[in-house]
Amino acid sequence: MWRGALRAREQAEVALAPLGLRARHYGLMAILTDTGPASQRRIATQAGIDASRVVTLVDEMERLQFVRRLKDPSDRRAYLVDLTPAGKKLFAEARTATAAGERTLLAGLTAAERKQFVRLLGVVAGEGLG
Amino acid sequence: MWRGALRAREQAEVALAPLGLRARHYGLMAILTDTGPASQRRIATQAGIDASRVVTLVDEMERLQFVRRLKDPSDRRAYLVDLTPAGKKLFAEARTATAAGERTLLAGLTAAERKQFVRLLGVVAGEGLG
DNA sequence: TATTGTTATACTCTATAACTATA
């Protein structure tokens, strides 16, 4: 499983490199697309990483203007991190790019097997647990 | 997929910790069990890691006497790394331990789905590529 | 008191480069 994941990540990195992105940037955009504007704390929980790393990650994406920090009106300590329009556009491109890599990765499977595999993987990965 | 692999590795680490092992030690023993005595170069290729890391890894396992370095009679530069009897015994225990973790990981699947999942995973991971 | 975001720091993992002894 580890080996498969390494292959998958490598595919993703290769696919995203032309866009100037790393897998983690894709992950951030995926979370924001999923949940909408979110606090950094929530992003950390969702991604399963430390809050201090979210700082750096959001910094990077903010500097590139794909993401922005809005003040949370209901909690002056917190930000709401949000995709900018440019970020949404970029994420769409990134999805296209990674989809191609995914096809390569799953090339050995029939269409039915792919569907099955993705489904089972969802269960094993504990989908929806954050 | 990445998330699933993280869960899998964590399961493995937790399962192996009581034996004083890390996932990489298990990996080394698995390779040696598979291929028999092997040069460090071959182990590196097989595991997909750098040769310098194999040095450290074998050092650790040799100090614990689970592995030994035999001189390769046909190439005086090379060692043949081999499991000791204690290493073989340990690997059997480690297999039992990780099998329990595996059951936890695949708990959400039926028996048939598990079998299918493992098969598909083998294809995606490019089984036998090294 | 507890929590959000931040910074500084240290630790782990990993690869690279330079070396030796062989081939």
Add this chain to the structure above:
DNA sequence: TATAGTTATAGAGTATAACAATA
């Protein structure tokens, strides 16, 4: 010239601890 193993080192990536502002 090239390869097996080793060492030292440097670069990622990551978590931890301590802090200010706010709850």
